Amino acid sequence: MTALLSVRDLRCARGGVPVLERVSFDLAVGQALILRGPNGVGKTTLLRTLAGLQPALSGEVICAEGVTAYASHADGIKTALTVAENLSFWAQVHDRTVPDSVYATFDLLALRDRAAGTLSAGQKRRVGLARLAVIGRPVLFLDEPTVSLDAFSVAMFAGWMRDVHLAGGGCAVIATHIDLQIDAPTLDLTPFVAAADADGGSDADFL
Amino acid sequence: MKALLWRDLALAVRAGGGFGLGLAFFLIVVVLVPFGVGPDRTILSAIAPGILWVAALLAALLSLDRIFALDYEDGALALLATAPVPLEGVALVKALAHWITTGLPLTLVAPLLGFFLNMDPAAYAYMFASLALGTPALSVIGSFGAALTVGLRRGGLLLSLLVLPLYVPTLIFGAEAVRRGVDQTGAAAPLMLVGAISLGCIALLPFAAAAVLRINLR
Amino acid sequence: MSMWEYANPKKFMDWTAPVLPWAFGIAGLLTGVGLVWGFFFTPEAELFGATVKIIYLHVPAALMAINAWFMMLVASLIWVIRRHHVSALAARAAAPVGMVMTVIALATGALWGIPTWGTYWVWDPRLTSFMILFLFYLGYIALWEAIEDPDTAADLTAILCIVGSVFAILSRYAVRFWNQGLHQGTSVPVVTGGRTVADVYWVPLLMCMIGFGVLFVALVLLRTRTEIRLRRMRALTARTTRAA
Structure with missing residues (x-):
């Protein structure tokens, strides 16, 4: 192997x-x-x-x-953008599209169009982790x-x-x-x- | 790259500071000048191009520290550095976003404000042309300065100290173009020189900015 | 053995220790004799009167103000390319010396301006260029002071120095484009060889210029040694805290 x-x-x-x-x-x-x-x-x-x-x-x-991809607690989520916009930005930077399943996987369906600034710390962290699923590294x-x-x-x-x-x-x-x-x-x-x-x-x- | 440009523009608009703040600052400086030097129309007319150029420079300076600092603080810069986009390109795109939110509106508004300073009618076209050619240099030089000071907690003042001397050639050629345009002593040379500075900065400084960002991300 | 071995901090400390007193001695002797000779034993100029004698401070200081920046540029390039710590620290050490030289050149120039031009300050290209050079020194030193990590500071200031040099040259030509100026042409054009200073003034002036050059070298060596010691103290403290 x-x-x-x-x-x-x-x-x-x-x-x-x-x-x-x-x-x-x-x-x-x-x-x-x-x-x-x-x-x-x-x-x-x-x-x-x-x-x-x-x-x-x-x-x-x-x-x-x-x-490779790197992620720390500072996850580069912009508070002024919505969850979907944040994820689609990182998808575009990596030349990919956001798979719909990501929202379900990270329990973000209800938060999709919320501005990231209104999320709790844990919810924001989930968006940051969802980024890892989006960029496909x-x-x-x-x-x-x-x-x-x-x-x-x-x-x-x-x-x-x-x-x-x-x-x-x-x-x-x-x-x-x-x-x-x-x-x-x-x-x-x-x-x-x-x-x-x-x-x-x-x-x-x-x- | 395109995504980054759109994101930066969207952030500038939604944060409220983007287009409005620089322009408002520009307006305030222009309004304050007559209080300082007196309402004499001939004096104002003579100094109008210089005032507009210096005010444009300060307005551009105002929003420089936001080019990289926010992305540095929330970790987005480290993620961009490990993403499949060249950091040189990131620096250039961010400078472009800064120009669209400050340099471009300043260029469009400057002739209008020249009206308040009793600017010579012959100067309007030169004012517009010199700002259009010169403000890209201000944004690119500024993004290099912003990259230098991105890791510093209170980099704002230092940023101005580092960037303003670098603005000298652009300012000289830009303001000189308007002056020579009014005097009819050949504005073509300074206009071409200010354009040359912009092109040179656009071609070379993103590499310096990216090198500096990599050092700051270590 | 390559010349770069002398750039090792320990080697540098070893060979500079005996050089330093000689450098200061030669600098003191040359500037001392040059200044005394220039001030008291040269005739007064027809055009300028006694005020011409400020040339013995003004010209050497102006010369070293520019050369100091040039030395910082070379040292920065060496640091970026070969990463010799002494090189970065020498650039840091040279900056305040260069800045003081710039201030001396500006101040003596302003004093000289009164009898010849009737004003302390004119926005003449040369004066303006030196003012801009002063701002570059200020920014460079401020950046060094602002950054905590020594390697990061060395890297960033080196890049600032390289970019700044390009803009300093650009500014110089922009300023000449902007205003033709009152300042006389250079007194000692090195390239063309034809100087405008009369022979009686020339020898003491040359002594002062060489003296200032050696003084600059001596000051930079001294300050570099201090920087190396500070850096070494920092490294030793870091090691002790780790061992504890």
């Missing part, structure tokens, strides 16, 4: 200081990986590095061009996707992840503190924390 995403000996930095090192894993089609570790361990840094938002100090991320990097969701919505998201995204040939790296009820290995980042005197990073020249 070929891997959709391969990470080899990755070392990432935050603010010029190495925070994680020796991170390696493979994800095949249909697999998810749950990242765990205490706050500040470097989950967000790792996800942003994987998504290409910040450069890695060393190591490599092997992945096809244009298949197979490799997802999700940073705390279930923040401010109630138990019902968490189950709904986990259901989509399991039955639609992973079953449909995708994979995902998810940083979360709750149990998503997805059959996936977990990766505790604590052993990968870079030593205080680890080499690399832009500070290294000055030490």
Whole structure:
């Protein structure tokens, strides 16, 4: 089975200081990986590095061009636009159309034409997650996707992840503190924390 | 790309600040000038092109910080950076949206306001032409400045400090075109130069803006 | 061994330490002798009277004001292309020095303006260009100060410096287009070689110009060393907090 995403000996930095090192894993089609570790361990840094938002100090991320997507709690939902407008914007940016099933999957049917600014935090989060279903990227990097969701919505998201995204040939790296009820290995980042005197990073020249 | 343009325009219109605010600011500056320099019609007539140009520049500056800051705060910029659209294109489209909401209406309204400042009738066509050619440069230079300061909490004042010196050549050639048009001393050269600055900025600055955005998103 | 090794922060600290006193010494000697010679031992000019002697401050300062920006541009390009930290810090260190040189050139120019033009300030192309240069320095320094992360600040200011240089040159020609001006032509045209300064004034002026150049180098080295130490302190603090 070929891997959709391969990470080899990755070392990432935050603010010029190495925070994680020796991170390696493979994800095949249909697999998810749950990242765990205490706050500040470097989950967000790792996800942003994987998504290409910040450069890695060393190591490599092997992945096809244009298949990845990144999502954090800041989901880029415009409060002045309606839910449908928000989703169709991201669909157009990715050259796709919004499938009607998305509204049912994320329980947004009644909210479709509401301005996103009038939604509750949890409802807004559901729109942000629905964006992931709209853009159709197979490799997802999700940073705390279930923040401010109630138990019902968490189950709904986990259901989509399991039955639609992973079953449909995708994979995902998810940083979360709750149990998503997805059959996936977990990766505790604590052993990968870079030593205080680890080499690399832009500070290294000055030490 | 087109979707981004429509979204930015829709946001500008719905947020209420878009077309109205810049124009209102422009009007207020023009109304305040006679209070400052006195109602002498010959003085007003002489300084009208300069006042309109400086007011247009300040009105363009007013809405610059909204080009990227809102998208940066709600995370949309990071999502756009990982989407299948070039960030250079995003910078250019956002500058275009800024021009449509500020530069274009300013260009259309400026001749009307010239009327209040007793502008020389010969100046109207040159005023319109120089603003039409020059305001795109203001938007593109401004979007570069906005990209530079997007990560800063209080970038507004710094943004003006960085952007205004960059506006100097555009302002000089733009206002000079009107002055020479009125004096009949050859407005073609400054008009072409102001157009050249706009074209050069449109061609090159989006790359600088995108580079700066990538650094700010790190 | 390539020349770039001297750009390593530790190497830089090593080789600049012995150079620094010499640089300050030579700068002090040249400017001191040049100024004293120029102020007290040269004849008064027919056209300008004693006021001509301000040239010994005005011309070197104006020269270094422009050269400082040019040095920042080169340092910024080196940082963007090769990512040597010392280069970025040297650009940061040079900016306030260049700004002070600009202020000296503007202030001495204004003082000189009274006896020759009858006014402190005219919107002459050269004066205006220097005013704009001053604004560029101001923006550059403000951007450095505003950004917390040193690497981000180095990257952003480097790009600002490169873009700003293009606009500074554009402004210079725009300003000349805008107003022909009162300022005399350049006193020391390097390219054509034909200078307009009489020989009696030339030698002390040359001493002052070289002296200001060496003084600039010395100040930038000193300030760069300070920046490196600050950066090193920051790095060490970061490491200690992580180890704890």
